[in-house]
Amino acid sequence: MNSVNQALPQFLGGLVLFFLGLDWVKSSLKGLASRAMRRRTQAMVRSPVRASLFGIGFGAVSQSALAVAMVLAGAVTTGLLPLGRALTAVAWANVGTAALGFLAAINLNMTALWILGAAGLALRQRRLSRIKPLLGTLFGIAFMLYGLVHLKRAAEPLQASASFAIVTSALSSSYLLAFLTGGLLRLIIQSSSGISVILITLCGRGLLGPELVLMAMAGTGLGIAGSVLLFGRNLQGEGLRIAYWQGLSSVFSSLVMGGWCGLAQLTGLPNAQQLTLPLHLSLETSLALVFLMQMLLYPVAAWLAGHRAPLWLARLAPEAAEVSLARPHYLTEGAVDQPTLALEEVRKEQLRLLKAVPSLLDRARLEGQRPAGRDPALLAESLAALGSEITAFLTEALERDEEAGDTREHLAALQRQQCMDELVSQLSLLAAQAESLPAEGPARQLAATLVDSTDLILHQLLAVMEGGEAIDREMLAAMTQDRGDQMEGLRHRASTGQFGSAREQASVLYAATLFERSVYLIRRLAGC
Amino acid sequence: MSSPSATLTLHLHPRADDKTAVLSLAGRLDAFTQTQAEEGIARQLDAVPGGALRLILDCSALEFVSSAGLRVLLTAVRRLKPAGGQVILCAPRPAVRHLIELSGMGNLLRTCDTLEQALHSPA
Numbered sequence: 001m002n003s004v005n006q007a008l009p010q011f012l013g014g015l016v017l018f019f020l021g022l023d024w025v026k027s028s029l030k031g032l033a034s035r036a037m038r039r040r041t042q043a044m045v046r047s048p049v050r051a052s053l054f055g056i057g058f059g060a061v062s063q064s065a066l067a068v069a070m071v072l073a074g075a076v077t078t079g080l081l082p083l084g085r086a087l088t089a090v091a092w093a094n095v096g097t098a099a100l101g102f103l104a105a106i107n108l109n110m111t112a113l114w115i116l117g118a119a120g121l122a123l124r125q126r127r128l129s130r131i132k133p134l135l136g137t138l139f140g141i142a143f144m145l146y147g148l149v150h151l152k153r154a155a156e157p158l159q160a161s162a163s164f165a166i167v168t169s170a171l172s173s174s175y176l177l178a179f180l181t182g183g184l185l186r187l188i189i190q191s192s193s194g195i196s197v198i199l200i201t202l203c204g205r206g207l208l209g210p211e212l213v214l215m216a217m218a219g220t221g222l223g224i225a226g227s228v229l230l231f232g233r234n235l236q237g238e239g240l241r242i243a244y245w246q247g248l249s250s251v252f253s254s255l256v257m258g259g260w261c262g263l264a265q266l267t268g269l270p271n272a273q274q275l276t277l278p279l280h281l282s283l284e285t286s287l288a289l290v291f292l293m294q295m296l297l298y299p300v301a302a303w304l305a306g307h308r309a310p311l312w313l314a315r316l317a318p319e320a321a322e323v324s325l326a327r328p329h330y331l332t333e334g335a336v337d338q339p340t341l342a343l344e345e346v347r348k349e350q351l352r353l354l355k356a357v358p359s360l361l362d363r364a365r366l367e368g369q370r371p372a373g374r375d376p377a378l379l380a381e382s383l384a385a386l387g388s389e390i391t392a393f394l395t396e397a398l399e400r401d402e403e404a405g406d407t408r409e410h411l412a413a414l415q416r417q418q419c420m421d422e423l424v425s426q427l428s429l430l431a432a433q434a435e436s437l438p439a440e441g442p443a444r445q446l447a448a449t450l451v452d453s454t455d456l457i458l459h460q461l462l463a464v465m466e467g468g469e470a471i472d473r474e475m476l477a478a479m480t481q482d483r484g485d486q487m488e489g490l491r492h493r494a495s496t497g498q499f500g501s502a503r504e505q506a507s508v509l510y511a512a513t514l515f516e517r518s519v520y521l522i523r524r525l526a527g528c
Numbered sequence: 529m530s531s532p533s534a535t536l537t538l539h540l541h542p543r544a545d546d547k548t549a550v551l552s553l554a555g556r557l558d559a560f561t562q563t564q565a566e567e568g569i570a571r572q573l574d575a576v577p578g579g580a581l582r583l584i585l586d587c588s589a590l591e592f593v594s595s596a597g598l599r600v601l602l603t604a605v606r607r608l609k610p611a612g613g614q615v616i617l618c619a620p621r622p623a624v625r626h627l628i629e630l631s632g633m634g635n636l637l638r639t640c641d642t643l644e645q646a647l648h649s650p651a
Binding site: 365366445449450451452453455456457459460471472475478479480481483486515519 | 594595598599602605606609610623626627629630631632633635636
């Protein structure tokens, strides 16, 4: 009993260390979605073979096909990579994640401690900050390994525990239950390889039977599909399509492996693990091999679907106009090294962004004046994404141009972009604030007036930015003159309760501040 | 956009003098009636031989103006301003006046309380 009491916290501690490590790896890899990384990725996945190798390598290090998917989704969205190539890389990334399964079969204690110590110390060195994502990944992997060490140590005493026996016997009673448990675990834990390693570890220590582990591992695929359905609504565009692809392939691999295991049980045919018996491998290694087989079904699915996959996905997740807005239309990679061309492309892209900005206000217009269709949140997100693309492009062009000396125009364009980004955010807030007010009443009327005023000024800004004449700039300057007295009067009316309830008054005050700031930003953008 | 809930009526006044065009607007001036208003104003301005210098818009019966509607006025201002001309709005209702003030249009055009006042105001 004492040993069980000691083993349980060690088991739980091991689990926590393992998943903390996994989280660490994932967060360290987040920085890889940058523009520079996307460009390197484009070079790395130039051919299908290179895409497969990239997928395996990245999947093995990140232990997340989803991380690979997100890096590639950015590249596909910006037109650097065709969707079909990205699907190949993601399919093979699943195979890469199977590498973790083999860790359960080797003695990790010293390895884990060495990596943990070295990567941990290196992370504290400021001089190594440039390779922080890499060190963070190593540190995370070491944490995972150390967690596995504790899981293994805790497993044997737990075998004697009555509670564990109840859980395992319940699971053993039904293959379907084990299959569904695998899916449920994947929904909660969000790492198929992580779950498989733990299942393999527990099986190696005799806590779970191999058939049970096979079914639970197969069930994780169903969990991935469930995750895509549950969390996919937060994604859009290419990210959503790749996520759908991952979900569909997971269902395929899950059904094949689960079906095989079930059929073997019913007919007496060998299951996947029994097929490996002639190789005389340890139980853990043979189960890791089965997990690898399961992961190999992802590229098989990609191969079977072939070039039809992008078409299916386009039908499954059609691209909204807002999403297409997020994709730069004018920025080209070659222009980064040519200052004049780069600035011209940025000017066109910024104008394109600006043309879409008035639509942010549509939701806040009064009934009968509201255009239908556009999703305001998605629109704001897309405009912000396009803004980030322009900023990244300009930053890169600026770095290249710094050597040449004159960076004034780049800096001006960068500053203009910062203004636009802030304007997008202010207008989204203004529209949301106006929309939140009760449909009838003076507060809503005033908010609509602020929205209409902003819209008019924005259109005048567009006239200026589209190469308008001096008269256009002069008119915009007049329209955006200091309106401190007006706004003060408005605030006074709000403070004397002329706009309804306290909440409505607060909303009016906030909307007025957002309006004032927006007008200031528009004035700055026009250089008035 | 949802269906238009109201219409705009334009009343073209006879020419007031050599350089002034006068027009009355009634109803709603918004995205639905924008083109109608633009065409009416252009027609009235074109009717002045040698080009008008003043556009007087009687807004006393104008119930609603949206930003799309204001753009019509902005176009008129843009046409007249380079030659030193101006747009004068007569008797706009409080909501319309408020929009004109907040949008900064008040700095580009003049407002008068009555049509008479506008007709007799100095050019």
